[in-house]
Amino acid sequence: DIQMTQSPSTLSSSVRDRVTITCRASHSVGSWLAWYQQKPGKAPKLLIYKASTLESGVPSRFSGSGSGTEFTLSINDMQPDDFATYYCQQYNTYPYTFGQGTKLEI
């Protein structure tokens, strides 16, 4: 199985900050990498797919980059609504696997 490792697990930040989350895959997943945002008690929401493509309706302050085994999710100008948990997921190979999550805290 492909292991996905996110860092950090928790990140403290403030409104208007720029934050970056890293996701590393144990084997190459090409560009088949998605990022999701999840708030407590809610289903995950797709933010980015194919490593860097922004899902329709997602604010442009979110961006993704990377390929192969190393990926990043960046959020420019953090807004109060962005404080949530973020997951990366590879969809290159079954079983599809998620990172353990990164919780963004105020």
Added chain:
Amino acid sequence: QVQLVQSGGGVVQPGGSLRLSCATSGFTFSSYPFHWVRQAPGQGLEWVAFIRYDGSKIHYADSVRGRFTISRDYSNRTVYLQMNSLKFEDTAVYYCAREASADFGAEYFQHWGQGTLVIVSS
């Protein structure tokens, strides 16, 4: 408007069975693959099962293979997860999720159900 509405969760004893449903609307059901994903209390996301748009291909996580069965009913536009021989560690919120399309490269989870809680307890 794409909608995935889940039902069927609840409390079940170890060794018992439960069937989850994911009723859909707002799109051509027969054109899309589906997945089930679960999240144990306070934990991260775990992929559980996949069914191709035409039902011809199915995959399972090792943790559920042989106990869980994913299926789909085209007339009712519903995806199911039959869960047998349930274990304590199957306790989780279960989500159904729809891929963006059946095309290669679109296997990410674009739409999600609201989740349904399954508790395995004696």
